Amino acid sequence: MSLNNSGVPDRIVFSFTGDGSLLRKLERARAVLWRKCPAGRLEDILAEVLDAFLDKRDPSCRLEKIRRLKRQSGRITASTETRRIPQWVKDEVWRRDNGQCVFKTPDGARCPERSGLEFDHRIPWALGGRSHDPGNIRLLCRVHNQIYARRMFGGSAEKARPP
Ligand SMILES: [Zn+2]
Structure with missing residues (x-):
């Protein structure tokens, strides 16, 4: 042989x-x-x-795919991008945020919620925020996602500090 x-x-x-x-x-x-x-x-x-x-x-294949897609994403312009958050961004954000809501109270305590999490655009898509940039996406629980949405688009005066 x-x-x-x-x-x-x-x-x-x-x-x-x-x-x-x-x-x-x-x-x-x-x-x-x-x-x-x-x-x-x-x-x-x-x-x-x-x-x-x-x-x-295979997790190692997925990582390689994430790297490949990230390299490709550099060539995607904001104008051709959709609102939909790609899976590689979700994977990276989930890992970065450790599968937990990133909302912090004014004294710095982090929300402990780990279920029912949503991927949120820090700068909303409607205002030019990107979906293909992990830096613009964060994990929030439903309650805190709604709080940020109200603060961004008006309504509530809840006190919260972005992470
Ligand atoms: Zn939360």
Whole structure:
């Protein structure tokens, strides 16, 4: 058996037995991937399926995807951006804010809420705030999101300090 530079064999024989439902899934995947893998080789189909799975479920792949999307986002101009907050921004904001509301009372105590959190634009989208900039997005519980919204768009005089 010959090994490549990473110490992994170049070619490996895979052999296993599966049922009819697995065969149907493989045939379906082959049909979906016909344009990308016109030869329909099982090796190519499985590689594509595993790439898609790992891209979605493997934490290290997700991090790489986040980095890639961040690099791309630098090329997205504010005018082509939508109000919708991209998943990579949500992931980064969630990690930065530690899955907790970032509202602080005047004496600096942070709101302990960790459920029902919402992604809030610090500078509202309607006023030119960006959705693709994690610095403009924060985690707030519903109550504090409404308090900030009232302060931004008028109404209440609650005393709160932005984090
Ligand atoms: Zn809160």
